[in-house]
Amino acid sequence: MTLFKLPIRNIKKSMKDYLIYFATLILGIALFYVFNAIEKQTAMLNLSNSGYDIMDIMFTVMDVVGVFVSFVLGFLIVYASSFLMKRRKKEFAVYMLLGMSKRSISTVIVMETVLIGIISLGVGLLLGIGASQGMSVVVANLFEADMTSFQFTISSEAVVKTLIYFLIMYALVIIFDVFVVGKARLINLLNAGRHSEKNYAKNPVLCLIVFGVAAALLGTAYYKVTAGVDSIDDFGDLGMQVAKGIIGTFLAFWSVAGMLMFFAVRSKRFYHKGINCFSAKELGSRINSNVFSGGIICLLLFFTITALSCCFALRNGMNEVLRVNAPADVMLRLTPYAVDVETDNVEMNNMSIVNRLEEKNVDMSKFSEYDEIYLYGFRGVGAREMWDGVIDISYDYSFTFDIVRISDYNRIARLYGRDELSVKDDEYIMLANYFMNVKEHNKALAEGKTLNICGKTYKPKYDKCVELDVCMNNTEGNTGTIIVPDSCDFDAYVDELLFMETVFVANYVDMPEQELKAWDEYLSGDEFTDFLNSDREAPRVGVRTKIFLYDSSTGLTAVAVFIGIYLGLVFLISAAAILSLKELSNAADNKEKYGVLRKIGVDEKMLNHSLRGQSLVFFGIPLLLAVLHSVFGIQVGMFILAAFSKRGLTGAIIASSGMILVIYSIYFLITYYCSKEIIKE
Amino acid sequence: MSEILKLEAVEKYYGGKGSLTKALDNVSFSVSKGEFVGIMGSSGSGKTTLLNCISTIDRVTAGNIYMDGEDITRIKGNDLNRFRREKLGFIFQDFNLLDTLTAFENISLALSIQGVKADEIEKRVVAMAEKLDIQEVLKKYPYQMSGGQKQRVAAARALITAPSLVLADEPTGALDSKSSRYLLESMEMLNRELEATILMVTHDAFSASYATRVIFIKDGHVFSEIRKGADTRKQFFDKIIEVVTMLGGNLNDAF
Numbered sequence: 001m002t003l004f005k006l007p008i009r010n011i012k013k014s015m016k017d018y019l020i021y022f023a024t025l026i027l028g029i030a031l032f033y034v035f036n037a038i039e040k041q042t043a044m045l046n047l048s049n050s051g052y053d054i055m056d057i058m059f060t061v062m063d064v065v066g067v068f069v070s071f072v073l074g075f076l077i078v079y080a081s082s083f084l085m086k087r088r089k090k091e092f093a094v095y096m097l098l099g100m101s102k103r104s105i106s107t108v109i110v111m112e113t114v115l116i117g118i119i120s121l122g123v124g125l126l127l128g129i130g131a132s133q134g135m136s137v138v139v140a141n142l143f144e145a146d147m148t149s150f151q152f153t154i155s156s157e158a159v160v161k162t163l164i165y166f167l168i169m170y171a172l173v174i175i176f177d178v179f180v181v182g183k184a185r186l187i188n189l190l191n192a193g194r195h196s197e198k199n200y201a202k203n204p205v206l207c208l209i210v211f212g213v214a215a216a217l218l219g220t221a222y223y224k225v226t227a228g229v230d231s232i233d234d235f236g237d238l239g240m241q242v243a244k245g246i247i248g249t250f251l252a253f254w255s256v257a258g259m260l261m262f263f264a265v266r267s268k269r270f271y272h273k274g275i276n277c278f279s280a281k282e283l284g285s286r287i288n289s290n291v292f293s294g295g296i297i298c299l300l301l302f303f304t305i306t307a308l309s310c311c312f313a314l315r316n317g318m319n320e321v322l323r324v325n326a327p328a329d330v331m332l333r334l335t336p337y338a339v340d341v342e343t344d345n346v347e348m349n350n351m352s353i354v355n356r357l358e359e360k361n362v363d364m365s366k367f368s369e370y371d372e373i374y375l376y377g378f379r380g381v382g383a384r385e386m387w388d389g390v391i392d393i394s395y396d397y398s399f400t401f402d403i404v405r406i407s408d409y410n411r412i413a414r415l416y417g418r419d420e421l422s423v424k425d426d427e428y429i430m431l432a433n434y435f436m437n438v439k440e441h442n443k444a445l446a447e448g449k450t451l452n453i454c455g456k457t458y459k460p461k462y463d464k465c466v467e468l469d470v471c472m473n474n475t476e477g478n479t480g481t482i483i484v485p486d487s488c489d490f491d492a493y494v495d496e497l498l499f500m501e502t503v504f505v506a507n508y509v510d511m512p513e514q515e516l517k518a519w520d521e522y523l524s525g526d527e528f529t530d531f532l533n534s535d536r537e538a539p540r541v542g543v544r545t546k547i548f549l550y551d552s553s554t555g556l557t558a559v560a561v562f563i564g565i566y567l568g569l570v571f572l573i574s575a576a577a578i579l580s581l582k583e584l585s586n587a588a589d590n591k592e593k594y595g596v597l598r599k600i601g602v603d604e605k606m607l608n609h610s611l612r613g614q615s616l617v618f619f620g621i622p623l624l625l626a627v628l629h630s631v632f633g634i635q636v637g638m639f640i641l642a643a644f645s646k647r648g649l650t651g652a653i654i655a656s657s658g659m660i661l662v663i664y665s666i667y668f669l670i671t672y673y674c675s676k677e678i679i680k681e
Numbered sequence: 682m683s684e685i686l687k688l689e690a691v692e693k694y695y696g697g698k699g700s701l702t703k704a705l706d707n708v709s710f711s712v713s714k715g716e717f718v719g720i721m722g723s724s725g726s727g728k729t730t731l732l733n734c735i736s737t738i739d740r741v742t743a744g745n746i747y748m749d750g751e752d753i754t755r756i757k758g759n760d761l762n763r764f765r766r767e768k769l770g771f772i773f774q775d776f777n778l779l780d781t782l783t784a785f786e787n788i789s790l791a792l793s794i795q796g797v798k799a800d801e802i803e804k805r806v807v808a809m810a811e812k813l814d815i816q817e818v819l820k821k822y823p824y825q826m827s828g829g830q831k832q833r834v835a836a837a838r839a840l841i842t843a844p845s846l847v848l849a850d851e852p853t854g855a856l857d858s859k860s861s862r863y864l865l866e867s868m869e870m871l872n873r874e875l876e877a878t879i880l881m882v883t884h885d886a887f888s889a890s891y892a893t894r895v896i897f898i899k900d901g902h903v904f905s906e907i908r909k910g911a912d913t914r915k916q917f918f919d920k921i922i923e924v925v926t927m928l929g930g931n932l933n934d935a936f
Contacts, residue, residue, distance in 0.1 A: 268800075271799070272799040273793060274794055275791065277782065277789070278779060281781040285781045596773075598839070599763065599773075600771060601764075
């Protein structure tokens, strides 16, 4: 047999060992291509300007993430190949006994790697190219882009980049493997099959205690980041909880097998049924010998679940936020003051946005309807003073409130297409949607806190906030707007109240799509804003159009979603591949044991049942703990992201767990199938 | 005495046209209940093939093997496992204990796969351990035991289910002489007290001398057979050596 045939035969022969390796390589390559091809895939999509800006940010971030990902994949591939090398020590020993030089053996390995490289790159790239077409649809959907000019594309840059990165990885694998062969000594290779009968049984009582400690650490960390979240005030504190979570995870892995064993042994009816005691002990020793990797895998899965869920939630929530908070076509806002400076020199004539637009000869006929209202604020009264005696505002800052008359609010609400509100003469309504403040306000409102405004006492109409904003926005950031009856005389109480801002809202007339787009881009462009504010002495006017808000926010969330999915999938594949490799090498090591069981009369059904059970638990424990972590991790993630939104979580969790289950199951099934083959006689 | 095992003209060929190897050539003998039969032969004589055929791990080419009157060459599929589970006990040269299980669990496994109740399992394991003097290692793992202890645990596993036939394949092969002697004495005792029927394959005349009957196999067929009868073990050993000498230099490794 020539040296050329040997590698091909080797791969064919040990296909069941290589299957996981191949699957991981192909998935890795495909993933790498898909995310690097996005640039090309999106080029043909009709994106708006702000969409393109965001894309640029995304590509920059993706480049950095790409390097990180290639490190993770590189590590995984070297790890997997070293696993295969270990499994083949006997084979190398035979080559050496036959007088093959180390150089020839190295040649065989190099050629095998080259062969595997060619096949995996070919299949992986094909798969990637196919998948990236689907990705375009996802991109288009995320950026709400026009798909009419969509066509099949191959990104040559991405292909080249994938080739270069993976060729480097394969070169590393070759160097590593050749190094291992170079250092190998015949006697060690021959004895490779005889593994020492190490025993990983641990003291069950100690395990119970350690598991208790782990549960306590995790429990308090869980509590701290959810129910006790108010007491976490900086990232150091949050980091402390994360550290507790990590230590707790490893301790849990150290002790879980011993702890379960403690109970399994005591349940004699379970333990002495069929080969349950064998399955339990095998599994226990495997978990005990994989404490570190088990913990790492659990954390990787946790990251994946949390990242995917939060990203999807961010995306879903953003749509909902926009639907509620950007209902009209355009909003202009006039603010007379620089931030936090209150003056009395307000010329009310200068405060009208309508006046300004007319002065500047803006084409008002393009608006089908428009209106403007004035918002007032309280002098020197913030939340702390307002809610005095009801709730204790412990913040360092105390935000202020806006105040508006009911008929003014309703004029704007009509333009927004919202339901109109009503109040009796002695009632007020609290409008707020910034989640932290909503919580505080609701406490006060539930107590029926009355307010003294302009010489009159008002009581709350509702026992909680109406979660809306007067302005248009792409985040929920209204800290509080108080709506009072029209009878409230603002002008008579200038000592108490002051003018805050003017809000102008308009909807466009029906016009052709191209014209509308041009009009909208004109309004939201910098040029128009500069034009409106050409008089530096006049109060500044800002413009927000619905389309601008949609583009900028969906772009931001799209970047997050992309990177979340990318990293999540890479981590998921890494975790699943490591588990699979461990499981397979274990099956190979245990082949003899299954032979013994067969001889003493255990039938195939029982063996397969045991094998399946072991694999299920081995795959299941890290996932289970990761899911438990995520239940709380997602809440922390949502807490951090809450400034954006906390909606759309259910759909997000379903989508991400679906993705995780599919990939995890593929690995589980390949593993089970292959290990079943391995233990066959 | 009733017949436990009966081989009738068993043949086993390996290979195909051109290179046919007759591993077993017209082998016939029978074993009665309570016998301790030794099978001797040099390597390549076919004794391992014979054992594999009897244990249904391998299939015969021709002939029949009856166990408790049932023709085991006709058993197929899952019934083979049931057969092995219920009728046979194995003792291997390299013990083949499961290293993740304690001695107790290694022994009890043989019972639990038969569906014996947990309470009864415990009683029977303890009783068997007493007989083989391994009570003190019951909680230990294989790596904590000596070779002799391991093999006695293996013997306990083989005998705990009270099988019709115990197959021992070079049980002393991996033991030092003191442990070998102790194990063989234990097997002799089990044979006597529990009336266990034992078929032991060995190439060691000393081990064979503990049997009540020795069958010699050469080149795939039965060469001769001697019984211990009223002889002492020493006398029986000398007789075995005589036959071995007659067999030729093939069993040199016995000396």
